Amino acid sequence: MLDQPTNERRLTIARAMAEAMQQEMQRDPRVFVMGEDIAGFGGIFGNTRGLFEKFGKERVRDTPISETGFISAAVGAAMDGMRPVVELMFVDFFGVCFDAIYNQMAKNAYFSGGNASVPMVLMTSTGGGYSDAGQHSQCLYGTFAHLPGMKVVSPSNAYDAKGLMTAAIRDDNPVVYMYHKQLQGMGWLGTEPGATLNTPQEGYTVEIGKAKVVRAGSDVTLVGLAMGVHNALKAADKLAEEGVNAEVIDLVSLVPLDRETVINSVAKTGRLIVIDEDYHSYGVSGEIIATVTEHDVSKLKASPARVTFPDVPIPYAKHMEQFCLPNPDKIIAAYRKM
């Protein structure tokens, strides 16, 4: 579905992430990886598979369940010339260690007037849809993107996953790399087939801060990231059957945010729907709508809409969670109301 270079290697996002880390570790001895169950186990979500066997326990370190300790340690190591990649197993666990992230990792470059840098990657899993309940299913995109000093990316497919990981490791700034569990390619929790894509073997980067128009259209702009992109593409397919031509934008990066691509698209379509699995209020969806309305409200032919998770903790029961989650039908319903 996505327009990407083709070759014979279809990778899951998990494998694409691991391949990027492996290649960067080979290129650059400063790169090392740490987190819970990331060594022999290969990461709960498979994204570090093979690294331990290749590089050993000096560079691929299982940590104690001490997120404040090892994420702060990554900040210190990064400032001392290393390039750590650390994993926060589920983004929901940020609550036990956020100071390390937003007060240290994200601010030390600024506090040094740009004289010090914190080149590290914090990778973390997001998203629900498989009944893991309210402490293991959140996205929290807006929470991270709200706070200055860290780049925030979230791939929707394996091609971008590899290129973004490579770019994140090479970046001199801290990058929060949020991967959606339902795109990861772990069969045991179900996977969106559209996320598994042809992925070149040789290293490459995907630019951080650049959105992608993944489907061109003229009637309505659907903006999303990660899982939201796939919901948008499915909605666009259904809308096409009715002769409605939806343009789909994959934000790819939240910080920096490619406002221009969104503005240009809405200038063309006049209609905007934002799809975001994060909570409804105070998040990415509001930011995208504000971006468009602040720029030129006259371009809008209808009030913008958002398809988001309601402002409630994520319920466990399957039917309740599915009731709350964005899906293609909700996107189509939002379009019909315009």
Place this chain on the structure above:
Amino acid sequence: MQPTKEQSLWMYENMVVSRRFEEAIEKAYLEGKTPAFNMANGPIPGEMHLSNGQEPVAVGVCAHLNADDIVTATHRPHHQAIAKGVDLKRMAAEIFGKSTGLSGGRGGHMHLIDPAVNFSCSGIIGESCGPACGAALSRTIQSKPGVAVAFLGEGAANQGAFHEALNLAGTWKLPVVFVIEDNSWGISVPKAEATAVIRNDVRAAGYGMPGHYVPGNDPHAIFDVAGEAIARARKGEGPTLIEAETYRLAGHFMGDAEQYRPKGEKDALFAKDPIPKMRERLLAEGCTATELDEIEQRADSLVADAITFARESDYAPESDALTAVFV
């Protein structure tokens, strides 16, 4: 401190109920998940952390508690909930996501909260410790009786929250007991590779409280040590840290291939299964086989009733997802 016969039988019964419950949950969990295992499917979706093998710690501690006392538990909470007296039917219904569940299906298996018996738990590692201190503090301020027990895994003893809570409890001499279930694994990471000391009981010294290590996954030994600690807390003499050796007979979660386990470990653990061991001990102490068989049958029907109740209950309307955020 040795249990009376009545207490021994209570421990045995709760161990058996807990094990049978886990077996029933395991069976139901696997429904709808074949041929390809997908966690999202079946009558019980999501992650599932079973407590098979860890029953002795829960019963040895909770034998000293009453409904007024407080227990804060973990992501692996079923045995702890059962020993604390959480209603089995409502707990089963919660795990099936039904309207009759403890939260009506909002929380699920890692989020069992039953105010009727002062039980709660959290899926965030280490987060049992702070709330136990707070509950203990509340009883002190209100001059109400009651102690709080925080259960946690040995992996959680490396979390900042654990150390902060211990310092708080030690400084304020709170009526709280911290109980570490040392099953020697934090998912795939062995205790020895994640913990700077061999046994966590030594850490108690740093927080001005006594520490005890209980080897052997032995309900009677745990009963003994926990009894002293809880009595101490009730007398206002302050907190205690206990680490008890236990065995995780299941995977970390359902679906865990457990490739990290050394060969033979599982067999060795099953050979030490605490439930048949306890039965043998009770027989040796003079209990009759009939007596124990009756207990086992009672456990079977208690669990069967709970599972039937859960299955036959209705789901709440899906829009209930939007309620109960505030009271």
